[in-house]
Amino acid sequence: MDNPFTDYLRRFKDYISIEKGLADNSIEAYDRDLTRYLHHLDDLNLTHLEQITHDHITQLLMQLHEMGLSHASIARNISALRQFHQFLVAEGETENDPTELLRNPQIGRKIPVVLTMEEVERLLSSPDTRTTLGMRDQAMLEFMYATGVRVSELIAFNIRDFYPDDGFVRVFGKGSKERIIPIGSKAIESTQTYIAVAREVLRRSKPTETLFLNWHGRPLSRMGFWKILQKHVEGANIKKDISPHTLRHTFATHLLEGGADLRAVQEMLGHRTIVTTQIYTKIDRQFLLETHRHYHPRG
Numbered sequence: 001m002d003n004p005f006t007d008y009l010r011r012f013k014d015y016i017s018i019e020k021g022l023a024d025n026s027i028e029a030y031d032r033d034l035t036r037y038l039h040h041l042d043d044l045n046l047t048h049l050e051q052i053t054h055d056h057i058t059q060l061l062m063q064l065h066e067m068g069l070s071h072a073s074i075a076r077n078i079s080a081l082r083q084f085h086q087f088l089v090a091e092g093e094t095e096n097d098p099t100e101l102l103r104n105p106q107i108g109r110k111i112p113v114v115l116t117m118e119e120v121e122r123l124l125s126s127p128d129t130r131t132t133l134g135m136r137d138q139a140m141l142e143f144m145y146a147t148g149v150r151v152s153e154l155i156a157f158n159i160r161d162f163y164p165d166d167g168f169v170r171v172f173g174k175g176s177k178e179r180i181i182p183i184g185s186k187a188i189e190s191t192q193t194y195i196a197v198a199r200e201v202l203r204r205s206k207p208t209e210t211l212f213l214n215w216h217g218r219p220l221s222r223m224g225f226w227k228i229l230q231k232h233v234e235g236a237n238i239k240k241d242i243s244p245h246t247l248r249h250t251f252a253t254h255l256l257e258g259g260a261d262l263r264a265v266q267e268m269l270g271h272r273t274i275v276t277t278q279i280y281t282k283i284d285r286q287f288l289l290e291t292h293r294h295y296h297p298r299g
Contacts, residue, residue, distance in 0.1 A: 003038045003041070003042050004048070006038065009034050013027060016083075029076065030080050030084075033080040034080055036261065037084075041056070053098050057099060061074060064256065067252040067256060067269070068114050073257065113240050113241060113246050119238050119240075120250065122236035122237070123141060123232055124145065127141070132202065133198075135190075136194050136213070137228055138194075139187075140225070141247070142187040143183070145247050145250065147171070147182075147268070148181070149169075153171050153172070153173055154212065154225065156219065159210070159211045162191065162195075162211065164188045167188070168180050169181050174270070180288070181292075182288055182289045182292035182296075183292075184293070184298045187298065195211075199211070199213060204217040225244060226243070226244060229242065229244055248269070252268075254297055255295045258294075258295035258297075260291050264287060264291040267288060268288060
């Protein structure tokens, strides 16, 4: 990582490992959270410790909140940031501690519900793939969890925008803005099976390019997909209040918790950076693919 703050992070990890004697998994968690923080500083074109302000840190925490990270995960990030900057002050590297007044972010909206990996596995296994509709349902659920698309993007998705050989899908989001999203092997496999077998049955010889169809060969409605999701939430014995957006939040959270780069996850979700004064740098397509493969649980 080519970042002016990288050496500070290396020294901090030595400190928490040798002097504080933290366990390896704790050191890895600090490393993930602080590496993401350094990427954030790099996005802001900050190169000196004295330039970092409380607002810069708050921007990062707000982005993590927007992507669905839990209170516990955000609190862990805050702890890592505090200890990192306190270490830098104690080492005489700077007198600036931008975390001095940092509190848990006062965010009005409720932290969104996120599924655990075990709940995701149960949900994706709920559809009966021996049936036409079960094959479709599993493909849709795998597709949503693999790509983090909005329900509006899912039900409007066009079959010609599915590129299984390249491992990408092309999605048109709000304002017809195009984005390219990696899709994992599990979702590719279930979607290809659905196309080859179930979709032909559902299509009923009607000319349509929409990928996911209802029993009458027409595109699904939002309510139609919501009912399908609720059916499989019940079938998986998941007691949480789940909406289609839950899969989008879960997609982002599982990537971020695994250590994925915030900029890559923003790009996949189609989020504009919260730092509105910054021109968002387009992420290299291969970088997105490698991020998804490395950090997505079913990549």
